[in-house]
Amino acid sequence: xxxxxxxxxxxxxxxxxxxxxxxxxxxxxxxxxxxxxxxxxxxxxxxxxxxxxxxxxxxxxxxxxxxxxxxxxxxxxxxxxxxxxxxxxxxxxxxxxxxxxxxxxxxxxxxxxxxxxx
Amino acid sequence: xxxxxxxxxxxxxxxxxxxxxxxxxxxxxxxxxxxxxxxxxxxxxxxxxxxxxxxxxxxxxxxxxxxxxxxxxxxxxxxxxxxxxxxxxxxxxxxxxxxxxxxxxxxx
Numbered sequence: 001x002x003x004x005x006x007x008x009x010x011x012x013x014x015x016x017x018x019x020x021x022x023x024x025x026x027x028x029x030x031x032x033x034x035x036x037x038x039x040x041x042x043x044x045x046x047x048x049x050x051x052x053x054x055x056x057x058x059x060x061x062x063x064x065x066x067x068x069x070x071x072x073x074x075x076x077x078x079x080x081x082x083x084x085x086x087x088x089x090x091x092x093x094x095x096x097x098x099x100x101x102x103x104x105x106x107x108x109x110x111x112x113x114x115x116x117x118x
Numbered sequence: 119x120x121x122x123x124x125x126x127x128x129x130x131x132x133x134x135x136x137x138x139x140x141x142x143x144x145x146x147x148x149x150x151x152x153x154x155x156x157x158x159x160x161x162x163x164x165x166x167x168x169x170x171x172x173x174x175x176x177x178x179x180x181x182x183x184x185x186x187x188x189x190x191x192x193x194x195x196x197x198x199x200x201x202x203x204x205x206x207x208x209x210x211x212x213x214x215x216x217x218x219x220x221x222x223x224x225x226x
Contacts (some may be wrong), residue, residue, distance in 0.1 A: 025120035037163075037218075043172075045155070045163060045206050045218040100168055103210035104153040108162040 001100040002026040002107040004096050009112030016086050020112055022079040022096030033099035036081050038092035039111075046092070049081065050099070086116045120145050120209050122219035129224045137194040141207035146187045148211030154192045155184055158218055160205045167192060169194045
């Protein structure tokens with residue numbers, strides 16, 4: 001069955017960096033696009049970034065464009081999110097999700113918590 | 119960028135009743151690429167409906183999606199106790215960004 005396990009979250013000061021990882025299993029990782037979605041404490045879902053199965057293009061929400069970078073390493077079945085210039089408003093639970101062929105978030109991990117605070 | 123507006127913000131119903139949730143887009147959703155997700159407290163979201171009306175794997179048939187263009191509906195025909203949760207819509211037609219609506223809470 002599909003499993004997605006996020007890691008790499010933690011507490012970081014404003015202006016700092018973190019790299020999140022999402023290890024996938026139970027499906028052919030190289031054949032699917034992947035999303036990052038976040039949820040601030042007590043708030044709704046915010047789409048963050050998407051990378052197609054072949055990594056040909058990368059897409060970002062305006063709120064993170066120029067600061068975050070999505071990437072994938074198919075040999076390790078792993079998705080990444082490099083987060084630079086972090087702000088307090090980036091504090092959230094970050095989920096990775098496997099995209100269905102059309103793009104919907106078909107399967108979700110349990111999330112990793114990022115806290116940006118001094 | 120398409121903006122999704124969900125209504126109502128909160129829906130107060132009893133088990134066995136019918137729930138009707140609305141998601142309105144600021145522009146037409148290309149190819150009716152509209153999804154619905156359910157999220158319970160402390161859990162990750164779960165895909166219910168994709169392509170406006172197709173049920174995801176393992177989703178009971180009391181959940182149904184309908185609509186096209188800018189107006190979409192999620193219907194739960196008879197609420198079960200486990201259906202009380204927050205529901206989000208998301209459009210994923212065309213190039214990203216692919217925003218979510220703000221959510222509808224279905225409470226007892």
